[in-house]
Amino acid sequence: MDMSTSNSSTMVMMVPWLHFTGGDSLIFKSWHPSSHGAIAGACIGLVIFAIFERWVNAMRGVLSVYWRTSSSISKPLKVSAVSDGVEEVNISPVPSQRPALRVRRVPRTIPPFLPSHDIPRGALFAFQALLYYVLMLAVMTFQAAYIISIIVGLMIGEVLFGRYAGGAKTHFSH
Incomplete structure (x- = not known):
């Protein structure tokens, strides 16, 4: 797959299998971590980014419970x-x-449309979808270290924030 630009004679080939080599474009065209330190830094950034995605998901759950209890339907x-x-x-x-x-x-089984609840809920979902797509772009490089970092970050984030994402569905009793 030739990904060369018209202004440059260099050819960038995408490696279509799992690999640990550097030089892949990560999210931006100009970001090519190639040294071991740069790849490690990118992996740390992806772990933090994946944890952040799980936090955003947890905040969606918390806000959903808040909006449900503050609406007149409940x-x-x-x-x-x-x-x-x-x-x-x-x-x-x-x-x-x-x-x-x-x-x-x-x-009522279906809550009414409340702009003060539904517009921020939609915006938060769109933001979370953006985070999903950024993580997907990193996975599509087939760089195994990035994929492992994302999975580890999602796991850490779920351990830290997963209990909030379900909202009031889960109960803890002594």
Whole structure:
């Protein structure tokens, strides 16, 4: 695969198999870590970047729980007659001719669109998608040290922040 530019006579070949050699373009055209120190520095940066991606995912989970609890959809229903969510309603035009009908109120299953919640949620998801694609570009170099660094960074980030990403779904009891 010839990746040469029209202004340059040098030819850059992409190695399409796992390798530990340097010289691959990492994320930017001008970033070519080739020495052992530069590759090690790039690996450290990728570990930190992958940990950051897991932190962003955790913050999405925390904010999702916050938005769910602060919206009116999750607040308890006010029922006048019975506290178990059943309300007695008389449907007869003349009082006390028919027995009262028990009506069960079902809470909404789909939350309403709230711009103050949904726009930041969408922006945060788009930012996380950007992080995913940057990590994917690093993996597509087939540089094994980069791939290992990303996997280690994702593992460390999940260990540190994974319990927050699920929000209120997981409970810890003594």
